[in-house]
Amino acid sequence: xxxxxxxxxxxDYKIRKRDKNRSWFAEFFCPKYTQKRxxxxxxxxxxxxxxxxxxxxxxxxxxxxxxxLTGILAPTCGTVRVFDRDPCKxxxxxxxxxxxxxxxxxxLLWDLPVRDTFxxxxxxxxxxxxxxxxxxxxxxxxxxxxxxxxxxxxxxxxGQRMRANLALCFLHKPKVVYLDEPTIGLDVLxxxxxxxxxxxxxxxxxxxxxLTTHDTGDIEQIAERLILIDxxxxxxxxxxLGFKERYRDTEYTLEVTFAAPTAPIENPLFHLQTSEGNxxxxxxxxxKIITGEAITYAASNYxxxxxxxxxxxxxxxxxxxxxxxxxxxxxx
Amino acid sequence: xxxxxxxYGAIISKSMRQFATYRTNIFAxxxxxxxxxxxxxxxxxxxxxxxxxxxxxxxxxxxxxxxxDFVMVWMGTxxxxxxxxxxxxxxxxxxxxxxxxxxxQLLAERHSVAVIETLTKSxxxxxxxxxxIGILPPIGAGAFGLFVLxxxxxxxxxxxxxxxxxxxxxxxxxxxxxxxxxxxxLQLFGGTVLPLxxxxxxxxxxxxVLPFRFVMFAxxxxxxxxxxxxxxxxxxxxxxxxxxxxxxxxxxxxxRVQYKLVVQGG
Numbered sequence: 001x002x003x004x005x006x007x008x009x010x011x012d013y014k015i016r017k018r019d020k021n022r023s024w025f026a027e028f029f030c031p032k033y034t035q036k037r038x039x040x041x042x043x044x045x046x047x048x049x050x051x052x053x054x055x056x057x058x059x060x061x062x063x064x065x066x067x068x069l070t071g072i073l074a075p076t077c078g079t080v081r082v083f084d085r086d087p088c089k090x091x092x093x094x095x096x097x098x099x100x101x102x103x104x105x106x107x108l109l110w111d112l113p114v115r116d117t118f119x120x121x122x123x124x125x126x127x128x129x130x131x132x133x134x135x136x137x138x139x140x141x142x143x144x145x146x147x148x149x150x151x152x153x154x155x156x157x158x159g160q161r162m163r164a165n166l167a168l169c170f171l172h173k174p175k176v177v178y179l180d181e182p183t184i185g186l187d188v189l190x191x192x193x194x195x196x197x198x199x200x201x202x203x204x205x206x207x208x209x210x211l212t213t214h215d216t217g218d219i220e221q222i223a224e225r226l227i228l229i230d231x232x233x234x235x236x237x238x239x240x241l242g243f244k245e246r247y248r249d250t251e252y253t254l255e256v257t258f259a260a261p262t263a264p265i266e267n268p269l270f271h272l273q274t275s276e277g278n279x280x281x282x283x284x285x286x287x288k289i290i291t292g293e294a295i296t297y298a299a300s301n302y303x304x305x306x307x308x309x310x311x312x313x314x315x316x317x318x319x320x321x322x323x324x325x326x327x328x329x330x331x332x
Numbered sequence: 333x334x335x336x337x338x339x340y341g342a343i344i345s346k347s348m349r350q351f352a353t354y355r356t357n358i359f360a361x362x363x364x365x366x367x368x369x370x371x372x373x374x375x376x377x378x379x380x381x382x383x384x385x386x387x388x389x390x391x392x393x394x395x396x397x398x399x400x401d402f403v404m405v406w407m408g409t410x411x412x413x414x415x416x417x418x419x420x421x422x423x424x425x426x427x428x429x430x431x432x433x434x435x436x437q438l439l440a441e442r443h444s445v446a447v448i449e450t451l452t453k454s455x456x457x458x459x460x461x462x463x464x465i466g467i468l469p470p471i472g473a474g475a476f477g478l479f480v481l482x483x484x485x486x487x488x489x490x491x492x493x494x495x496x497x498x499x500x501x502x503x504x505x506x507x508x509x510x511x512x513x514x515x516x517x518l519q520l521f522g523g524t525v526l527p528l529x530x531x532x533x534x535x536x537x538x539x540x541v542l543p544f545r546f547v548m549f550a551x552x553x554x555x556x557x558x559x560x561x562x563x564x565x566x567x568x569x570x571x572x573x574x575x576x577x578x579x580x581x582x583x584x585x586x587x588r589v590q591y592k593l594v595v596q597g598g
Contacts, residue, residue, distance in 0.1 A: 070429045072593075095431035107426055111350040123342040125431055126335055152353070 001084060002045035003176060003208055004069060009078030010232075011039040011064050038064040040232035041078070048175065049206040051198070053213065053223025053240075057322045061232040062212040066178050069210070070100055082176065096125060099169035103181035106165055108153040114164045115149050118171060125172035132171070139167040142197050159190035166194065170201060179211040183218055195221050216315040230321070240314075247317045252291065254282045256298055257306040265298060278305070339432060340440050347444030361452040369457050372397060373465060388529055392556055395468040396527055398461040399555060400548045403483050404524060405449040407490045407547055410514060411438055412498035416507040424593075439491070471557035478564055482551035485571040489546045490518075492578035499585050502592055523549040529558075543574040 017034045018027060039061040046052055056062050067073040068080050071087035071094060080087055087094055108117045122132045140146055143163040148156055156164070162182065169177060179198075183191045199222055202209050213219060219226065219240070226243050228236040236243055256265070257279045264272045264280060269289045273281040284294055295307055351357065373394065380390045415438070418424035428434050461467050470476040497514050501507045519525045522544035528536055539545055550567050553559040559567065 067425065070425075072425050072428060091428060092431050092433060095429055098429070100426070100429050102422075102426065105421075105423060105426055109346060109350060111353045112346065116346055116349065120342055120346050123335075123339045 003048045003083060004046040004210070005079070005081040005084075006045070006065075006068075007043050007079045007081075009039060009042050009065075009068065009075045009080055010037060011061075011068060011073065012037050012076045037232050039068070039075075039229075042229065042232070042234045043078075044227055044234065044237050046208060046210065048208055049202070050225060051202050051209045051223055052211070052225045052227060053219040054210055054227050054229070055213065055219060055318070056229040057318075058214075060229050062229065063180055065229075066100075066180050066210070066212065069178060070094075070098065096172065097175045099172070099174035099177040101165055101169045101177075101179045101182050103162075103179075103184040106153075106161055107168055108161065108164055110154050111152055113150045113152055114145070114156075117153070117164075117168060121168055121171050127172050131173070135171060135173060136167075139170055142200060143167050144193060159186050162186060163190070163194065166197070170207070173205060174207065176208045176210070179209065181213055182211060183213060183215050191215070191217065198222055216318065219314055228321075235321070244314065244317070247321070251283055251285055253310040254284055254291075254294055254298070255308040255310065256280050256282065256302075256304055259303040259305045262302060265302065267297065269294075270298075336432070336436070340436075340443075343437075343440040344444040344447055347441070348448060351448050358452050361449075362456045365453040365457050366460055369398070369460060373461075386529070388527075391466060391468050392558075393527065394461065394465055395556065396552050398458055398465075398467055400524070400552050401457055402450065402454045403486070403548045403551060405454055406443070406446040406487060407494075407518075408449065409442060409445055410498060410511050411442065411494050412501055412507045412511050412514070414438060414441060415498050416501040419501055435495075468556065470555050475554055475557055475560070479551050479555040482546070482554050482564075482567070482571070485568065485575065486546040486548065486551055488575050489543050489571060489578065492575065492582050493543065495582050496578065496585055499589050502589050518544050518547065521545065522547050527552075543571075543578070546571045546574065 012035045014033050015036045017032045019032065042061075042065065054062055054065070064073065068075050069082055069087060071082075071089075071091040074088045082094055083097065085094060108114060109120070118136055121127075122129075127135070140149060143166065145160070145163055145167060148160050148164075153161065153164070166179075166182060169179075182198075183194055186194070195218065198209060198211075201207055209222075211218065211223070223240060225239055226236060227234070228243070236246070253273070254270075259278075261278060264270075264275065265282065269284060271283040273283050275281070289297075291309055295309070298304055298307060376390060376393050379385070380393075385393075415424075418427060424434070427437055430437070458467070470479060494514070497510060498507075500510055504510065521539045521542045523529075523531070523539065524547070528539055528545060528549050531539065546567070550559070550571070554564055554567075
């Protein structure tokens, strides 16, 4: 039995449509509405202990999906099941085994130390004293929060607040955690800390993690499975390797630095992209010339100081996909 | 149940600690409350000097306000402000994913404000008034018990009316003017600024039909002994009737709200 299940789920929003040509008078007395489909016929299921990256461009429908899973929004059609229950009707029941972090919101008591919010949540989530202590100490240790635990929340930096919020959401040992952009606006070190933390807690406590993010670093490092949506439609659902395999560009870039000023390489397989001083960038195609051959060719025919190969990462793939506004609708 | 009471206590104690971090607030609150008392006393002394008060005494009127203030701090604020802010900022999304109901959180939040206000407003006013002006005690232990019961019923009435009106936030997004109406209606028909004793008959008749007098006026009448015997029980029955009607209405509208609730932002 999967922990989270979405079957043909769609969600429509009603949006006020303002027509430029209509007068404000007509607008006022007879407003027109349009339906906007935020999530369009999505199905997937997630088992206990999975770590899933939920990605898509801005406005693709990620947050809407999370809101449906937490029971804040009801789907327009389709079925959402979490712990085999309807999340909308069992919101308070599900809350006890679920954690949410919305990256731009804070649950912390603004004027009090972080410690106090922890105490409050202990009572709210009915956590036993012993369990609470152990879990709190572990979280404090893992997220490196010892030195700001007694500081008022308003004096904390964004990174510290984010870590505190994250710890708060794991305090009651939830079975499922939804993270909506947990690393937004954070520096590299804090991001690393958070990623390491998520990996560890997923392994040790078997917490299911569903996270949305725009940071490809997050995806590459922690998400074993990827679900990609765009314009409300599901584009891909499967593991990370498969994703790269499927959408990988057959093209790659070779960055060649010559020892002396040189004319561009004359070979129909090498497409010059840019040149800056002695460094030239060429675009090549895997199917026509493999990387090894290309390097050998350049190195043996020219006096070369340095060669670098750039394969396209998830970021490049995503950039291209969002750009094209791709609507290929094949899954699994 | 015990869990809920514990949580309720925890929320209130946290808010008090939160409030206590701003010490100047406390002093400013106490001083302004005492000024209000002085102004009110001066006003009523002047009004009673005109000799048009009928059978009401100055001491009764001052007691009405000073003791009534303990009641009013529990009703003084509106849920609309909190709900409106939660709705606008989208924090409502966080609050409804917690394991206790949204209404419970609203009530606990409201009551934490009330506890603070009781300590920084009602208590200093009461002490100052008791020492300087003289306050009437309740007419008897039995009357005091009925007074407490009437306050609880009045609280339920106010709670429901406030919720029903506050739900309009979900349709209006902006709320402040609704709040103004709400406050004006409570002041006019609840007799919280001018006791209903002084109203012309036709206005008093309207106020008697509406539920707002249960909030503060009716309990204070019981406290002062102006309402006794069968009249008290008639008031209780009327209050219970209103609670029933308002509760049904509240549940109905809340169902509509839940249906409509599309969380903004994010």
